[in-house]
Amino acid sequence: MLNVLSGFMVVVIIIALGYLVGRRGLLGPNAVYALNMFVFYLATPALLINFLRDADLATVFGDNLAVVVISTLTAGLVGFLGYRFLARRPVSDSLVTMLACSYCNGSNLGVPIATHVLDDPAASLPVIIFQVALYGPATVLLLDVTTRRARTDSPGNGSLVPLIRELILGIVRNPLILAATVGIILSLLHTNTGWKLPEMLTEPISLLAAGTVPAALVAFGLSMAEVTVLDRDTSSRRSVWMASLMKTVGHPLIAYAAARLVFDASGPALLAFVVVAALPTAQNVFTYSQRFGVNTVLARDSAVVSTMLSIPSIAVITLLLG
Structure with a gap:
């Protein structure tokens, strides 16, 4: 337990x-974007x-992916039904x-966090793959259908083909999905043939990989210094807090129940x-909500509060x- 807690405190520090650093502006106005792009396109794939x-x-x-699917869909369904029927908001807002x-x-x-706290960088890989390859695209399709219907009062107008093509291209171009695919292939080759990458390639990959944790956490701290949330005039504070509590308390409780009761x-x-x-969150x-002009304030504020x-x-x- 002490190792886990000390690892978590390092993350917080x-x-x-x-x-x-962000409050002082020491890294300039575009530091968050530059660090996040380094993490997303180079360090995390490595x-x-x-x-x-x-x-x-x-x-x-194995069980990791199953727990991810069960807990994500359950937490999402609770959020959707609560917002749809208790807050009485449209389907698109509820999505x-x-x-x-x-x-x-x-x-x-x-x-x-998975790398430094759990000593397992692949612990979050199943949730990344499920969200990027299935959960996100499926919800985007639903958002497109519901917002299109709201605009035209007709579910049959327009074509979903360009959107589906864009979603598929987004998946196959995602550097995390590509890196996971490469890693899986290398693992299968090693298991079945004993072949390993030469040191000339593993060394730069390891060096890039070592930059993931510090760069990502510094970028995260920088971003927290730049946002203003829960504006009294524009934000639905109660809904933001409920969504954030569902994400950080309800979702892990559901995952705990699924992991213990279903998989022991x-x-x-x-x-x-x-x-x-x-x-x-x-x-x-926020990107999805902004694209369709739906519930953008809740999406933005929930990401920060959660x-x-x-x-x-x-x-x-x-x-x-x-």
Whole structure:
């Protein structure tokens, strides 16, 4: 437990340093974007390849993926039904709330936390793959259909073919999906033939991978210094808090129940399942909402508030399960 808690405190310290640097503006106005792009396109893919090339794929994609699917869909359904029938909001708004309650920040924050706190960078890989390859695209299609219907009062107008093509291209071009595919292939080659990458390639991959955690956490701290949320005039504060609590408290509780009752998980595996579920709402949710002009304030504010709540949430989880 002490190792887990010390690892978590290191994460908090680096985030705090990033926040302080951001408040002083020491890295300039575009530092968040530059660091996030380095993490997304170079460091995280290298980290995934570096880990997966020697990993046990059955462990990575076994119970972990099942818990991700069960907990994500359940948390999302609770958020959708609550917003749709209790707040009496349109289907499109409720779909964005569904994502705010269940769509994890599995890459920018999930990978560094999984790496440093859980000592397992692939712990967040199943949630990344599920969200990027299935959950996100399916919800985007639903958002397109519902917003198109609201605009035209006719469900049959327009074609979904360009959107579907764009979603498919987005998946196959995603550097995390590509890196995971490369890592899986290398793992299969190593398992079946004994072949390994030459050191000339593994060395630069390892060096890039080592930059994932510090760069991602500093960028995260920088971003927290730049946002203003819960505006009294524009933000539905109650809905934001409910969605954020669902993401950082409800979602991990659902993951815990699924892991314990369905898969009889315990120890480090159970800790990993629950910590991944406690990750905050991803920025992708704001991107999707902005694209369709639906519930954008809730999506933006939930990402920030859930991020702040995720720190004590994950700390409590590590205390109880570590």
